[in-house]
Amino acid sequence: MTSTVMWRRLAGNAEAAGGLVLLSALFLLAFAGPHLTKWDYADVDYAAFSTPPSAGHWFGTTPDGRDVYALTLRGMRRSLVIGLLVASISTTAAAVAGTVAGFRGGWADRLLTGAADLLLVLPTFLVVAIVSPLFHGGSWPLVAAVLAGLLWMITARVVRGMTISLKEREYVLAARYMGVSPVVIIVRHIVPHVASLLIVDAAMSVSAGIVAETGLSCFGFGVQPPDSSLGTVIADGTAAAVSYPWMFWFAAGLLVLIVLAVNLVGDGLRDALDPGSAPRRGR
């Protein structure tokens, strides 16, 4: 399927188009938003402790006089970047491992299936929480890498299954008997056929990554201070929800909007790329 067809279908899907617009707005807010206010996240306003949202501090201030707007956007940037990083790493890993395991079979195949089984038995949260002391010292890319390392396996299994059935197609057999190298066959003949699955999966991994990271960070197992993410901002907000609820509400609201927007885009992509699951209005 050409990408123009995909984009046209995506634009024609009201929910997906709405999700895309919302997502762009959220990215714009996260990266351009900090320049709209004079407060930096590190600034302390000695004239405003625990003040509710106002013209000076749009999201209010914390008990020690820091601007909640700046703090929230700082966490939001980190969460968005981690989500994108997790999605790109885990989808790439799923594509490589799934196609190789499916195409080669043998020990590579058994290794992948075993690893996926093991990970289904141990929830991701548990494993990341156990290794969380590694994150002390504020290395957030490591959080993204560990999360991606635990989220790729189920997709890899699906890719593996598709690869095994593609392997027996005539054009792949022809290429193999012509002596084309396995790497070229995978890149040129197999990856394009699993591409639509991978695109949808990448979109869904963004929201899965963000939800996992914020959940872990919220309980102290993810991004570590002095660094921050939406999860740590929400944790701070929950702890003092009675005295200054605005910190919780803005961070939680933005998190929900991000996940909602990504899910809408992901669902729209699935409808656009997979005619089988497209809305069947005709019937």
Add this chain to the structure above:
Amino acid sequence: MAYLLRRLAGQVLLVALAASLAYLLAAASLHPRANFEGRNPRPPQRVVDAELTKANLNDKTPLPVRYAVWAYGVVRGDFGRTWDGASVNAELGRRIGVSLRLVLVGGLLGGVLGVALGAYGAIRRYRLGDRLTTAGSFAVLAIPAFVLAVLLQFGAQWLNAVTGMRIFGYAGEYTPGQTGGAFADLGDRLRHLVLPTLTIVLGQVAVYSRYLRNTMLDVLHADFVRTARAKGLRRRTALVRHALRIALIPVATYVAYNLGLLLTGTIFTEKVFGRHGMGEWLIDSIARGDVNVVAAIACCTALFVLAAGLLADALSVLLDPRVRG
């Protein structure tokens, strides 16, 4: 039979591998020694070493030796000791019921309601009811469990304040100092159970209703459903007995994938609502570097996931006419 036995052996091996992996990861990355070093006055080195060795937590003992001691204990049904010398088994027995109640009631209720809503949505596609449930499940799916739990807590506080009554309990498992006999006590515990269960149920309903709506739409216009109608079955019977049953088969396999979400949701829910179950224990134990507790929880989790997987398999065999023959 031979197949079943082989499968069971594979599952047991998987649990052993999962528990070992969790133990090794925990033993390598957690530091129970820090608990003693943070004390004031700081206990002498010798005493700390002796305490840690007693609980098999001493990082001066080589990891393979600690692992062997732990594994030998687990094989005999003993999960070892916590860092301050208490028995993990005893605490496990206290806590596992709290969590199981939440997981089983929340998971089953959520699954059944989700299936019902999904089937309803598929049958009434694009009508108002379907649009409302779809929008609702999208909204719930976008709210992570740890945010949902806090939101429900806020809602309960607000409701209690507005009505001036204590309709829902939102912290702990019961009201301390409650008097008024066994019946009032039961009611009080139930009031504290509503919101945590609701947190789990809402998430599960959203997931299953979306999934079932899709599978139900796939079979709604299948030939065998039309045949069932043609031979004179009422619409309702045809839909429930023939369409829904087939639509449920892929859901049964989906259960295994969804369990991680259910268990993670339970961890968050317990921590936010102050229920002293396994999830809360896990979070506290990782903070304390309690390796044996973490390994025991991982082992229970693996067992639970496998049991649920077997149940789902059995369910799909019951549902699938091709397998039943």
